[in-house]
Amino acid sequence: MTVSAHAGQMAPISAIIAGDNALNAPFSTVSDGTLRQFNAKQHVFFEGDDRDSIYEVVEGVVCVYSIMADGRRQVISFCYPGSLLGFGYADSYLHNAETLSPTTLRCYSASALETLATERPDLSQSLLSFMIAELSAARDQLLTLGRKSAPEKIASFLLDLSQHNRELGEDPAMLQLPMTRSDIGDYLGLTIETVSRNFTKLRSQGVIDLHQSSTVIILDMDSLEDIASCDEGNF
Amino acid sequence: MTVSAHAGQMAPISAIIAGDNALNAPFSTVSDGTLRQFNAKQHVFFEGDDRDSIYEVVEGVVCVYSIMADGRRQVISFCYPGSLLGFGYADSYLHNAETLSPTTLRCYSASALETLATERPDLSQSLLSFMIAELSAARDQLLTLGRKSAPEKIASFLLDLSQHNRELGEDPAMLQLPMTRSDIGDYLGLTIETVSRNFTKLRSQGVIDLHQSSTVIILDMDSLEDIASCDEGNF
DNA sequence: CGGCCAGTTGAGTGTGGTCAATCGTTGTGG
DNA sequence: CCACAACGATTGACCACACTCAACTGGCCG
Numbered sequence: 310m311t312v313s314a315h316a317g318q319m320a321p322i323s324a325i326i327a328g329d330n331a332l333n334a335p336f337s338t339v340s341d342g343t344l345r346q347f348n349a350k351q352h353v354f355f356e357g358d359d360r361d362s363i364y365e366v367v368e369g370v371v372c373v374y375s376i377m378a379d380g381r382r383q384v385i386s387f388c389y390p391g392s393l394l395g396f397g398y399a400d401s402y403l404h405n406a407e408t409l410s411p412t413t414l415r416c417y418s419a420s421a422l423e424t425l426a427t428e429r430p431d432l433s434q435s436l437l438s439f440m441i442a443e444l445s446a447a448r449d450q451l452l453t454l455g456r457k458s459a460p461e462k463i464a465s466f467l468l469d470l471s472q473h474n475r476e477l478g479e480d481p482a483m484l485q486l487p488m489t490r491s492d493i494g495d496y497l498g499l500t501i502e503t504v505s506r507n508f509t510k511l512r513s514q515g516v517i518d519l520h521q522s523s524t525v526i527i528l529d530m531d532s533l534e535d536i537a538s539c540d541e542g543n544f
Numbered sequence: 545m546t547v548s549a550h551a552g553q554m555a556p557i558s559a560i561i562a563g564d565n566a567l568n569a570p571f572s573t574v575s576d577g578t579l580r581q582f583n584a585k586q587h588v589f590f591e592g593d594d595r596d597s598i599y600e601v602v603e604g605v606v607c608v609y610s611i612m613a614d615g616r617r618q619v620i621s622f623c624y625p626g627s628l629l630g631f632g633y634a635d636s637y638l639h640n641a642e643t644l645s646p647t648t649l650r651c652y653s654a655s656a657l658e659t660l661a662t663e664r665p666d667l668s669q670s671l672l673s674f675m676i677a678e679l680s681a682a683r684d685q686l687l688t689l690g691r692k693s694a695p696e697k698i699a700s701f702l703l704d705l706s707q708h709n710r711e712l713g714e715d716p717a718m719l720q721l722p723m724t725r726s727d728i729g730d731y732l733g734l735t736i737e738t739v740s741r742n743f744t745k746l747r748s749q750g751v752i753d754l755h756q757s758s759t760v761i762i763l764d765m766d767s768l769e770d771i772a773s774c775d776e777g778n779f
Numbered sequence: 780c781g782g783c784c785a786g787t788t789g790a791g792t793g794t795g796g797t798c799a800a801t802c803g804t805t806g807t808g809g
Numbered sequence: 810c811c812a813c814a815a816c817g818a819t820t821g822a823c824c825a826c827a828c829t830c831a832a833c834t835g836g837c838c839g
Contacts, residue, residue: 375687377773383687397676404683426672433668437661440675441632447682448639452610452618454689455733459795490818498690503795505819521804522818538613694827725786738827740787756836757786 369412
């Protein structure tokens with residue numbers, strides 16, 4: 310799946326750092342662990358900023374993206390609770406990070422966390438697991454961007470969100486989209502018009518329903534899966 | 545950069561495992577470490593195979609790719625010496641791996657290596673560094689696949705190879721391509737015809753020279769960077 | 780020599796991009 | 810309360826870039 314989040318069964322980084330009495334513990338071992346609140350559409354950091362902090366998404370959704378000199382944008386991932394932002398060994402952030410909804414982040418000192426990782430094998434293992442999951446998601450997305458048609462991209466995207474809901478125990482047929490059509494387009498390598506047209510097409514085929522533009526109801530999961538993998542029989 | 549290889553300054557995994565008297569030591573700590581030889585165009589493993597072994601590229605180039613039911617292919621990375629193949633926590637390989645040239649791989653037991661990683665912080669750190677580099681490369685490639693035109697993709701690809709040469713102390717203007725036009729197309733999300741046409745176009749513009757189809761000489765690095773329109777100053 | 784394969788080149792097509800108009804919702808101020 | 814602006818989303822008309830199909834070249838090897 311390409312939605313960037315900790316796989317459900319993994320312990321969140323915060324729990325590893327805090328030890329057994331996790332979640333509400335004082336994070337004395339690493340300099341910080343304090344919570345920061347963001348409104349929607351606020352930047353957490355920009356590419357090139359000094360990489361002083363690493364964030365764990367606690368609540369909300371964050372959009373990580375790259376941008377080219379002429380303004381073309383590529384969304385790298387949508388980060389849901391459990392994801393880490395800003396982890397790596399560069400001395401500045403490699404991407405931009407912007408909240409899509411009101412968001413709570415847990416903030417760590419980058420240097421302290423990375424030093425701690427050299428001392429705590431469980432933390433190091435947890436970070437490694439997280440990176441493996443992220444890499445796997447990024448590689449799946451390479452296939453989507455490089456080889457799938459627009460309808461396949463849209464269907465794959467909706468199925469990813471559905472799977473994400475399923476892992477959280479939420480309704481896999483009822484999707485709340487915190488991102489705009491523009492975000493989706495920049496994630497899938499499409500324009501907003503193409504995203505919109507394909508949403509409309511799926512609705513006219515009876516595969517999905519769209520009450521508000523931010524709510525997608527999957528009416529025919531089988532058809533959606535057919536479209537995602539093969540894209541035969543349209544028009 | 546998107547060419548998948550250990551960043552030059554990192555210690556290869558084999559050195560970590562073997563300890564200080566690296567490279568030629570008996571790899572008693574992990575079950576294996578033996579060398580395996582491959583000819584060109586041989587598969588190392590297929591997607592779905594039991595993930596029993598992890599490989600380190602010692603010599604040669606390996607192409608890692610995904611394939612869809614209808615045959616569409618996406619090349620994930622070209623793995624040069626220093627890269628790891630098959631690392632992850634899934635119980636089967638997630639991709640296919642095929643040698644492009646005669647290749648030597650160092651072979652480890654996946655379970656033994658991953659167990660060892662829980663005991664040896666230096667190994668765990670090394671693996672984490674490697675994964676960070678791989679993730680960064682994959683994310684760069686997302687931008688290329690999602691947002692760049694065909695000429696930009698080709699130019700970026702050649703610049704990546706040039707940068708790789710530079711890191712190895714080889715001539716950054718003289719590129720030996722171990723992969724076919726089809727491999728390049730499947731890496732960049734293009735057809736072989738589009739790859740070929742853009743190579744021809746670069747040659748007719750005097751940006752590159754092509755003696756054999758597998759040798760590219762960069763005549764005008766500045767133009768190539770302009771065409772790539774890449775604001776990449778990585779490393 | 781002939782077959783095979785990778786690569787190149789050409790002609791025509793179609794998917795998805797561009798440009799532009801419109802719609803719908805939300806929020807603000809008169 | 811309505812008028813209006815702002816913004817996201819939708820739809821339409823048109824176009825271009827990259828794909829498809831096809832022919833051909835050149836190198837390699839039996």
